[in-house]
Amino acid sequence: MPRSDAVFASDVHLSPDHPATTEAFLRFVDTLVDGRTDRFFVLGDLFEYWAGDDDLDDPLAARVVRRLRSLADGGIDVAFMAGNRDFLIGPAFAAAAGLRLLPDPCLVRIGAVDLLLSHGDALCVDDVDYQRFRSMVRRPEWQRDFLDKPLAERRDTIAGVRRHSEAAKRGKVAAIMDVNQAAVATLLADHPEAVLIHGHTHRPTRHAVELDGGRRERWVLTDWDAEATPPRSGGLALRDGRIVELA
Numbered sequence: 001m002p003r004s005d006a007v008f009a010s011d012v013h014l015s016p017d018h019p020a021t022t023e024a025f026l027r028f029v030d031t032l033v034d035g036r037t038d039r040f041f042v043l044g045d046l047f048e049y050w051a052g053d054d055d056l057d058d059p060l061a062a063r064v065v066r067r068l069r070s071l072a073d074g075g076i077d078v079a080f081m082a083g084n085r086d087f088l089i090g091p092a093f094a095a096a097a098g099l100r101l102l103p104d105p106c107l108v109r110i111g112a113v114d115l116l117l118s119h120g121d122a123l124c125v126d127d128v129d130y131q132r133f134r135s136m137v138r139r140p141e142w143q144r145d146f147l148d149k150p151l152a153e154r155r156d157t158i159a160g161v162r163r164h165s166e167a168a169k170r171g172k173v174a175a176i177m178d179v180n181q182a183a184v185a186t187l188l189a190d191h192p193e194a195v196l197i198h199g200h201t202h203r204p205t206r207h208a209v210e211l212d213g214g215r216r217e218r219w220v221l222t223d224w225d226a227e228a229t230p231p232r233s234g235g236l237a238l239r240d241g242r243i244v245e246l247a
Ligand SMILES: [Mn+2]
Pocket: 011, 044, 045, 083, 084, 085, 119, 121, 199, 200, 201
């Protein structure tokens, strides 16, 4: 892989149920070591679920943390933004993995390029039920109460929420689970010149967004599934001021 100024990935959905995807992600991380990139941004849903930082001893979590740590140890700046599935990742995970936690959205300037980074779920405002759930679970008091519960109980609760959300998704039209164009336009208007990169929707492509101020770009990251045909993995990279797709 040619050298990049930054690499972006999201929606890996790491889970013990999908070991091939775990292996693909760990190989991908290995290709970033040895100075292939200066920065690595993980834009949410790295894990299929995260019950709390007291789950760091879980074998999958421990492996992923160790591998991410090797990037930081190699001098790569690693940053993580929470997704809708791993928003309980906190300071203990960040310290163990040697990464920085980013707010959503987050504006970063790399060279002469302004990038606006987001997981993407906050832009799916047409899904009213989900947004209500999101604002509840993102409240510090809700998170404190939840994290006070025993780890086993939290895992059970999350499994129940996942079953419910899979069932709810089947009943929703695809359009309401995509980003809302007006929400995208508002966000981009607040950050003149910036290119938007997000994940969450699992619809990887480059969009042109026409705003009063001119044409802007929105890049959507791929999700990962090593067992799909063809397998899905990779992300985006910033090289010489241009965004390119990484397989
Ligand atoms: Mn997501």
